Amino acid sequence: MDDYNKPVARKTASVRERQAQRYRRKHAFVTLKEEGSAKISTVTAPLENSVMTQRLKVMVGDTLWYLLKRTPLVKIIAGVLGLTLLFTIASFVFSDKIAPNVWALDTAISGLTIEQAQAALLAAWQDEVKIMVMLEDKTLQQVPPEQVGLLLDAKQMAEMAFGARLSGIPMGVYIDPIITFDAGAAQRYLLNLTETVYIPPYEAGYAWEGAVLVGIPGRASRELDVALTLQRLSQDPDSVVENRQLTLLTMSTPPNVMDPQPYLAQAEAFVISNFQIIGYDPFSDEIIPWATTQDEMTRWLAAGANGIIVRPNALEPFADAINARLKESGKPRYLDPQEVANAINDAIVTKNDRAVLRIRYLPGQYEIADGDIGYEIGRKTGLPFGMIEAANPGLNWNQLYIGQTINLPSRDALLPQTPVSTKRIIVDLDRLWLVAYENNQMVFNYPISSGRGEAPTFPGIFQILTHTDVAYGSSFTLCDDAGLNCGQWEMEWFMGVYEVVPGLMNGFHGDVLLPNGALLGGGGGARSRSTFGCVMADNTNAKALYDWAELGTVVEIISSQFPPQSALGQQAYEFIRANSF
Secondary structure (H helix, E strand, C coil): CHHHHHHHHHHHHHHHHHHHHHHHHHHHHHHHHHHCHHHHHHHHHHHHHHHHHHHHHHHHHHHHHHHHHHCCHHHHHHHHHHHHHHHHHHHHHCCCECCCCEEECCEECCCCEHHHHHHHHHHHHHHHCCEEEEECCEEEEEECHHHHCEEECHHHHHHHHHHCCCCCCCCCEEECCCEEECHHHHHHHHHHHHHHHCECCECCEEEEECCEEEEECCECCEEECHHHHHHHHHHCHHHHHHHCEEECCEECCCCCCCCCHHHHHHHHHHHCCCCEEEEEECCCCEEEEECCCHHHHHHHEEECCCCEEECCCCCHHHHHHHHHHHHCCCCCEECCHHHHHHHHHHHHHHCCCEEEEECEECCEEEECCCCCCHHHHHHHHCCCHHHHHHCCCCCCCCCCCCCCEEEECCHHHHCCCCCEEEEEEEEECCCCEEEEEECCEEEEEEECEEECCCCCCCCEEEECCCCEEEEEECCHHHECCCCCCECCEEEEEEEEEEEEECCEEEEEECCEECCCCCEHHHCHHHCCEEECCCEECCHHHHHHHHHHCCCCEEEEEECCCCCCCCHHHHHHHHHHHHCCC
16 A cells, blocks of 8 residues: 555656646735735836746646656657658658758759759749849849850759758758859840940030020930950859849940030031032932921930031931832832931031032842843843843743743942933934933034944943043954954944943943944944943034033933933933934
8 A cells, every 4th residue: 555655656746746836926916916015107018928928837837747657649740850850861861862851942942853853943033033134223134044144053953952951951951053154145135235225425516495596515425345244244144144134234335525615606507508418310300309497406406526427327307208208109219318417517628508419229120021032121121131140040041931020139239329410412313313401401402323233332321421532342243254354443443332241331422433444334334333341422512412411410312211310311302203213
């Protein structure tokens, strides 16, 4: 009996002892509260908190004591938890999966194999990571990191996560991104941005404020510094990924002129003048005036080193508007903005009140019709066959078919000189007659000879390209039977008009003196088809034309295959037929 009751007595004593201790603590709290009642107004809250804390500690202690002394439940739970923890640790230590509480790129990769973690990291990198490309504190673009040369080494990150083992318990482990840098990709991206970033320097210019013209100071350019941006990016790619931000670095170039004031008066005089802008089509001999406004002209101007000049690219909107109108005519015509700027600059320098702009032609196409062969196509279009042949390399001219489309070169190649808009020569190949005009007034009117059947004169729109007082030529017809000794003819007042083949030019000239002393075709005024492609007149008329026709004078050669292209050409055509020449 004594052995059975002894443990019970100990337990009872312990209970009584804990009750006594609890009573003493409670009595002490009450006493403390009573004794400090005079100070409650100033320390009530801290005192009550202290009392409550003590009570909570007592309750927790009692609960733990009861569980430990009265039941084995806690021991069982603790054992189970311990075994579970040991089993979990062992399962990760001896498995091929990443341990708990491991993160990378804000992605939980615990429980994944290295391959699975690698795939998950790449997916997060591609879907969630974007780099803001900043320019002057503003977001210019938002792009994937690969576009700026930043590549993720997901495999190495996954291997590091696996190697972390249990270090993530309990606080967790974060694997930093491992970045490799592709300088080539970054450079390509930056080079593609140069035009987007670029702002040209603003040369000092002018603007209207109400009715007053004022000067606008120049400003420096903004240019992307590709080399420095690339250098900064390569030095610290990790921070770009961490901050999700790439700042573009720029440089600037000052304008040539900052101060517009020295030429303000000159600019105002130009803008308020009656300046005329005139387009000239040398093929149709058409003159087209174009109106503009003072505001538009003001935007064209900049202050140069020695006076006002046309601002680079400022005339493009004007030229674009004119080109839209020219396109409506159905002809492939256009203005070259740089030529427009040059013409206006020249007018400013020479103080001319007008700028004449050359209307140019685009290349075209031709659809093959029944009976077309190479040389006939040239005679229809007014283009020497050699030029058409060069525009269609590899084309078999012996196998043309109806409906086939071939390329035609630009007609501008026939007029390389600046056209003289006040003079025009018309040659009628059907009636073998020449008429010339200056300022729309007839100045020449006489018979000519043209090319023979095997060497015809080309119809088309050409111009005077050369002047030679005495020129020489030859032909296989002047060679002896063996073809070894060929004679040479002499012709005066030669003016080249177009090349038949490179190095061989047809044009105007006077009588042709043959090696035997005779005149080719009986002389230039005989109205014969006797030349080898040139237009021949007697020496008197040939010299008069030679002295009158300056370089660039337009020559319109018409025929039944190539009708008049200009109003003067039509006028000459009607004049010749009205007079039965």
